[in-house]
Amino acid sequence: xxxxxxxxxxxxxxxxxRNWRGLLLLALVYTGLLVSLYFFFAVxxxxxxQLVVTAAAALAAPLLWLLLEAGSANAALxxxxxxxxxxxxxxxxxxxxxxxxxxxxxxxxxxxxxxxLPGWLPKIEEAPQVYTAGPGxxxxxxxxxxxxxxxxxxxxxxxxxxLPLTAAxxxxxxxxxxxxxxxxxxxxVVARAFAARSVLVYALGLFVFGMMPYLVIYARTSFSxxxxxxxxxxxxxxxxxxxxxxxxxxxxxxxxxxxPPLAEASAPAEPAPAPPPQETTAxxxxxxx
Numbered sequence: 576x577x578x579x580x581x582x583x584x585x586x587x588x589x590x591x592x593r594n595w596r597g598l599l600l601l602a603l604v605y606t607g608l609l610v611s612l613y614f615f616f617a618v619x620x621x622x623x624x625q626l627v628v629t630a631a632a633a634l635a636a637p638l639l640w641l642l643l644e645a646g647s648a649n650a651a652l653x654x655x656x657x658x659x660x661x662x663x664x665x666x667x668x669x670x671x672x673x674x675x676x677x678x679x680x681x682x683x684x685x686x687x688x689x690x691x692l693p694g695w696l697p698k699i700e701e702a703p704q705v706y707t708a709g710p711g712x713x714x715x716x717x718x719x720x721x722x723x724x725x726x727x728x729x730x731x732x733x734x735x736x737x738l739p740l741t742a743a744x745x746x747x748x749x750x751x752x753x754x755x756x757x758x759x760x761x762x763x764v765v766a767r768a769f770a771a772r773s774v775l776v777y778a779l780g781l782f783v784f785g786m787m788p789y790l791v792i793y794a795r796t797s798f799s800x801x802x803x804x805x806x807x808x809x810x811x812x813x814x815x816x817x818x819x820x821x822x823x824x825x826x827x828x829x830x831x832x833x834x835p836p837l838a839e840a841s842a843p844a845e846p847a848p849a850p851p852p853q854e855t856t857a858x859x860x861x862x863x864x
Contacts, residue, residue, distance in 0.1 A: 579833065581779070587824075600660055608639040615633055743830055745757060752836055780826025784825075
């Protein structure tokens, strides 16, 4: 199963880089999304033009995000080209929105419950700080309590794994099978999202598009030259940009390759053809002399 997951990721990466024009379109949309988010948070509302820019950025950011996800789902399908991505992404934008709304509501519910969960768990009794003797001695590190570990694991599992994996399968199914077939076979789409192959592929892809950009940006390095530090930070941002975009699309492509289309999965197996009847020859009785 691991070899199959790695092969699916490799085939997805090969097809994506062959379709470099489609990848360039996605990069332009992703850049527009980041720019709109920057203007939304950086520009104030002290003047009229600032208010207009902030409102435009607030409107453009979700539209570009929906367009990026629709384009990524279409670019991840086997045999996709730049033309299919440019043609189908605007058409599938509403599909992505309709499928994302219940997931957003589910995410809000998870956030509410996870914020309430520490109050429902047994209280953590704070132990007195213990200081060690000796040169450079200080307080011992605080122990890790099972309540904190449980809450942190649920945050990562639900919001970082379960919801994005479900969304990926829903968007892929909408791009490949259509919105009607996806809604009709919703239970099968969600069930296939948590199959062993799908979970393994997403876990491997999560390391590329999730963990590696984080490590690249927040890696600690010291420079004596400010220009070298600025250049290194820019290179880190560029590398994180590439890893995030390509890792996500490659993961979607691998998920599309390990899960068959709904029509193919639900079609009954054709019975084997019956063997042709054997020709029987009549044996004429021999006349006894």
